[in-house]
Amino acid sequence: MASTPETDDTFGNPVIAGFHPDPSVCRVGEDYYLACSSFEYFPGVPLFHSRDLVHWTQIGNALERPSQLRLPPDSAASGGLYAPTLRHHDGRFWLIVTNVSGDGNLLFTATDAAGPWSDPVRLPGVRGIDPDLAWDDDGTCWCTVAGVSQVRIDPYTGETLGEPRRLWSGTPGAKAPEAPHLYHIGDYWYLLIAEGGTERCHGVSIARGRTPQGPFEACPANPILTHRGTDHPIQNTGHGDLVQGPDGSWWMVFLGVRPHGGSPGWHVLGRETFLAPVIWVDDWPVVGAVTPLMSAPPWPLQEPLVAPVREDFELGELAPGWISPRSRPEEHCTTKERAGWLSLRARGHSLDDPEVIFVGRRQQHPTCRARTLVDPAEGRGGLAVRLDEQHHYEIEAAPGEVRVIARIGPLRSVVATHPVSGGPVVLRIETAATRQVHDARQGPDTVHLGVQDTDGTFVELARLDGRYLSTEVAGGFTGRVIGVYASAGTVHFDWFDYEPGED
Known part of the structure; x- marks a missing residue:
């Protein structure tokens, strides 16, 4: 039976250790699935499964054939695949991702998250990185990208339907509005983004509107998640995605790093996947404490988060x-x-x-x-x-x-x-x-x-x-x-x- 952590002190972070950045998560029944960026590495886009959001098992990689992933020999390190979005809609899994080393935005589908995944549907009309997918009640598919702009697409053919339009681009003066995710929750459409750059000023902000096209009003408590300017052992927190548990609870997965040493602090494992609880106050999400791994988790399953x-x-x-x-x-x-x-x-x-x-x-x-x-x-x-x-x-x-x-x-x-x-x-x-x-x-x-x-x-x-x-x-x-x-x-x-x- 699927479960969720009961409180913010029942588990330790990261929940997926090591170089697993830009997490995107969805739930199907009692099962959670998660995808991460893989950059210049092949196979691409690691996929994980969990029943409780804390213990994750890698079940495959979405892009494991040369026909799915082309990374030229001269492609730069830290190029390749950026920021996938993983969703489940109409009986199938959908994964959209940017290959910055040549192919642009690509869309893949599968009936089983473990694969096999389809060959790519190319999206030449979608310009921008960090693409997101969301479906309206009438079946319209919205693709939102960093910037932040949005366009309707046909996810089966890759055709864009209409012209892209600007949405909400986060806090005035904050750089790099990116990693958009669009959700229909209750009476509102919510637009979640990362901003501030993916270094120490990283954070997560949110806005809401009555339609997927906006207009969007910013949350007065933005950023709803950041560790900038703190001495928290987990830094660079951002690039979040929301998911609801089968018990009605809400959670956010996001990236962060664990710096060590003196000044300025160095992280060597890359950006990792973390988890925090979310509650709703006045129709706005409030992100709870990010518990570091050094707090011994009284979790019912006592195996290490990463085994030998x-x-x-x-x-x-x-x-x-x-x-x-x-x-x-x-x-x-x-x-x-x-x-x-x-x-x-x-x-x-x-x-x-x-x-x-x-x-x-x-x-x-x-x-x-x-x-x-x-x-x-x-x-x-x-x-x-x-x-x-x-x-x-x-x-x-x-x-x-x-x-x-x-x-x-x-x-x-x-x-x-x-x-x-x-x-x-x-x-x-x-x-x-x-x-x-x-x-x-x-x-x-x-x-x-x-x-x-x-x-x-x-x-x-x-x-x-x-x-x-x-x-x-x-x-x-x-x-x-x-x-x-x-x-x-x-x-x-x-x-x-x-x-x-x-x-």
Whole structure:
């Protein structure tokens, strides 16, 4: 039976940890479904299912075929897919999203949120990012985009019906009115937007009108959600979406970050998905407290919000949490070449190359450990923490040697080398979040890279400052991804594991 959190102190945040920004949610009966942005990564738009809004399971990715998602090799990091809206209407799921790397706004449908999803319906007449879908009582489909403007569309053909018109663009003087969502609740149509930019001034504001076209009046309490100017451990809160539970309660999912270290604070996991309760006062939504994860949740289900991961590559396909920059051609990434191993055939010469063959999972904890057993007899490759092509740390194995490489902006350095015997070797990366700040310049975490001996002893080869793999340094909209790669020849990986630590 579906449920909802009872009060704002019965669960901890984030509810989906790691690089899972721009959440959009809908409910079908007793089931909740949620989609997030995926930017330059393939497959695109991760999809989650929950029965209580707190415990989420990834059930797939909406865009998992090249016919659905084209990301050219030269597309920029933090390009690709922006801000999906997920809705259920007329017996099917609808997902609308912007591919800023070439295809513009696209619309997909499915009868099951787990897929398969259709090939895209293109929307050339819809101009603007962050598209939203809402249906009027007479079946009219409204598409609203950042800015904020709106146009009627035929969602089956992608045709625009009439000219776009400006709506309400948020607080005067606030930049970047975006992420619009339109809802018909009670006697009003509500227009929810994000504004202030997706950094520390991010927030959520709302207006209401009697029709989906307005005119809209602003809520006198705007912004209804923001942590700007506070010392709350969760910052950059914004880009929200509303959902009603089967018991009549209301909730908001939204993005936020968890900065660590000194000034200005660095977030390394990307923008994550958070949850807060909503009540209605005088026909306006009031957002409740955002409870951080460090408050031990007395939740009936006691499993961790993110469990350890162990992948032995014994199945024919990778689990949906595995992602790759821009594409993942089967001839370069397969579990069928060597039974029980993942085989990667190099395409780019290093992680600096946009066409590198890299397969990873989002880092979801400030403190964690990742390991892999690699056989480099036929090539060169290893284990890496990636933010983009210009910001990554890796430990790379070749026959007889491993080396630690750091790429920080225009600088690339081999930090350490270490001889190893022939045969497979266990590579290991650990991140340790900053617990206490003793210096305002102290970074958010430390990244430890090394090898593991046969007796389990960790031989640390390098200890690097984690701030250089943060959005505050690198820019962009993504978070860290930890995974394996090939930079020459063919490299085989027997297993991969990821384990959270205590922050």
